[in-house]
Amino acid sequence: MSSVPLPILFIMGVFFTFWLILRKFHRLEQKKRALPALDAYLQANGQTAPRCHACDADELKDEGLTHGKDERRIVSCARCSTLLYRIDPQA
Ligand SMILES: [Zn+2]
Incomplete structure (x- = not known):
């Protein structure tokens, strides 16, 4: 013991x-x-419309950074859940 x-x-x-x-x-x-902002994400991946860089899906989902009503949104892939970019309300 x-x-x-x-x-x-x-x-x-x-x-x-x-x-x-x-x-x-x-x-x-x-x-x-x-995460990069949308502009930087598109530029980094050579895209004109946002798609998932991991699985190429164009179906994305967004959620608040800290809670559901947060104006700072985090966009991730709806298919493979890879975090993609963020949206700041002031940007
Ligand atoms: Zn994906």
């Missing part, structure tokens, strides 16, 4: 799990914020 009481181990396990979830969420958040 280890000398660390079981409840302490349990609490540590819970905190570690939360830390992992938060870290994953934070990375996804950073990835979204680092």
Whole structure:
């Protein structure tokens, strides 16, 4: 038997799990914020209308950056869910 009481181990396990979830969420958040604007995306991929650069689908979906009503939109592929570009309301 280890000398660390079981409840302490349990609490540590819970905190570690939360830390992992938060870290994953934070990375996804950073990835979204680092996405190019539509103009830059089109230019980088030589496109005139936005398509998915991963699977070439033209069916895209957009969601708010932080929540559903966020005016900063993140556009991703409706077929393969690749993050594509962002739309800023002031741009
Ligand atoms: Zn795709």
